[in-house]
Amino acid sequence: MRSKRSELLVGCFIILGVVALVYLAVQVSGLAFSSKKDTYQVVARFDDIAGLTNRAKVSIAGVAVGNVESITFDKKLYMALVTMNIDSDVNNIPTDSSIAVLTSGLLGEKYLGISIGADDEMLKDGSEIFDTQSALVLETLISQFLFKGGDSEK
Amino acid sequence: MKSIELLGASLLDWLEAVGRAGIFLVQSIFRLPVRFKESVNLLVKQLYSVGVLSLVIIIVSGAFIGMVLSLQGYSILAKFGSEEAVGQLLALSLLRELSPVVTALLFAGRAGSSLTAEIGLMKATEQLSSFEMMGVDPLRRVIAPRFIAGVICLPILSLIFSASGILGGHLVSVQWLGVYDGAFWSSMQQSVYFDTDIMNGLIKALCFSVVVTWIAVYQGYECVPTSEGIGKATTRTVVLGSLAILALDFILTAAMFGDF
Numbered sequence: 001m002r003s004k005r006s007e008l009l010v011g012c013f014i015i016l017g018v019v020a021l022v023y024l025a026v027q028v029s030g031l032a033f034s035s036k037k038d039t040y041q042v043v044a045r046f047d048d049i050a051g052l053t054n055r056a057k058v059s060i061a062g063v064a065v066g067n068v069e070s071i072t073f074d075k076k077l078y079m080a081l082v083t084m085n086i087d088s089d090v091n092n093i094p095t096d097s098s099i100a101v102l103t104s105g106l107l108g109e110k111y112l113g114i115s116i117g118a119d120d121e122m123l124k125d126g127s128e129i130f131d132t133q134s135a136l137v138l139e140t141l142i143s144q145f146l147f148k149g150g151d152s153e154k
Numbered sequence: 155m156k157s158i159e160l161l162g163a164s165l166l167d168w169l170e171a172v173g174r175a176g177i178f179l180v181q182s183i184f185r186l187p188v189r190f191k192e193s194v195n196l197l198v199k200q201l202y203s204v205g206v207l208s209l210v211i212i213i214v215s216g217a218f219i220g221m222v223l224s225l226q227g228y229s230i231l232a233k234f235g236s237e238e239a240v241g242q243l244l245a246l247s248l249l250r251e252l253s254p255v256v257t258a259l260l261f262a263g264r265a266g267s268s269l270t271a272e273i274g275l276m277k278a279t280e281q282l283s284s285f286e287m288m289g290v291d292p293l294r295r296v297i298a299p300r301f302i303a304g305v306i307c308l309p310i311l312s313l314i315f316s317a318s319g320i321l322g323g324h325l326v327s328v329q330w331l332g333v334y335d336g337a338f339w340s341s342m343q344q345s346v347y348f349d350t351d352i353m354n355g356l357i358k359a360l361c362f363s364v365v366v367t368w369i370a371v372y373q374g375y376e377c378v379p380t381s382e383g384i385g386k387a388t389t390r391t392v393v394l395g396s397l398a399i400l401a402l403d404f405i406l407t408a409a410m411f412g413d414f
Binding site: 006007019024027028030109 | 198199201202205206209245249309310311313314316317320339342343344346347348351352
């Protein structure tokens with residue numbers, strides 16, 4: 001009987017371990033078990049991305065519709081070339097939409113936000129968004145503010 | 155002249171011990187009992203004494219460490235007005251560092267020392283030699299099941315430690331300190347990645363489990379078969395095991411997260 005009981009407890013122990021792993025995966029890391037979604041790639045060139053990282057989210061109206069695949073430096077234009085994956089069920093983004101580097105909260109993570117344009121043509125795999133807005137860098141803002149303040153006193 | 159001789163002798167002794175331990179490790183891995191049913195029975199018995207009996211200390215200490223982390227983290231993060239980040243702090247520090255390391259340290263103290271003492275006492279009471287007389291390989295019958303059970307148990311215990319720590323931290327920060335529940339989980343989910351954080355923690359736990367169990371069974375097998383020798387071997391298991399865990403943790407962390 002003793003060995004039956006210990007077998008049962010060892011079984012429970014292993015099940016507990018698996019439950020802990022699933023709990024950590026789903027609740028803590030937010031891993032989704034759905035198969036990898038189909039995506040298409042879009043590029044955009046920014047003057048300044050200031051702290052945007054790989055895997056940052058791309059959103060429309062605040063809802064995540066994709067993520068940043070890679071960030072490289074465009075040698076010819078001295079700009080940041082951002083490649084992003086967008087879910088293929090979001091296939092109705094007009095080509096003249098604009099994209100901006102935004103910050104969640106005052107000090108939160110950087111992400112990309114797309115504002116919808118009015119063109120009839122839609123973005124496809126490999127197309128580029130030309131209307132880009134760089135990140136607001138706090139130092140630049142403050143120096144602009146100080147500069148203007150000095151001007152108005154004259 | 156004498157001192158140089160001594161240095162050489164101690165180096166050779168050390169190399170010999172390392173070599174013996176290495177051969178011992180290889181032999182005990184590949185020598186489970188031939189019959190499958192028998193080896194499963196032996197393994198289950200060891201899984202019970204090494205894993206199930208360590209469960210209480212792991213769950214309790216995990217919960218308390220999670221609770222302390224959120225208390226400390228909250229009091230500092232509240233100064234910057236970002237109490238919600240306590241979830242991120244809790245999950246990352248538990249998954250990457252605390253749960254593999256603290257679990258391995260507790261495991262060395264709780265299970266490693268008992269493995270050493272058990273094997274050492276078997277040697278002192280000549281049970282190991284009587285196994286040999288009966289034509290049963292003691293490495294196969296005694297060491298291998300203990301070693302494999304230890305290697306299996308530690309990663310599982312580390313997972314349970316993380317889960318219990320996060321639940322404990324959730325209890326303190328959300329129920330007691332009043333952090334908003336949704337923000338607690340979402341800040342955690344945004345910053346924790348399954349493949350880098352959870353998997354690297356598991357790999358760490360696996361490395362620690364091999365090292366700790368290896369030290370424990372080797373110290374037991376090689377101990378001086380007297381009551382004093384068993385005592386010394388048990389102490390050595392805990393001391394050497396803890397040092398090995400902490401040093402190995404630094405190396406693994408540098409390899410895994412060094413480029414951040």
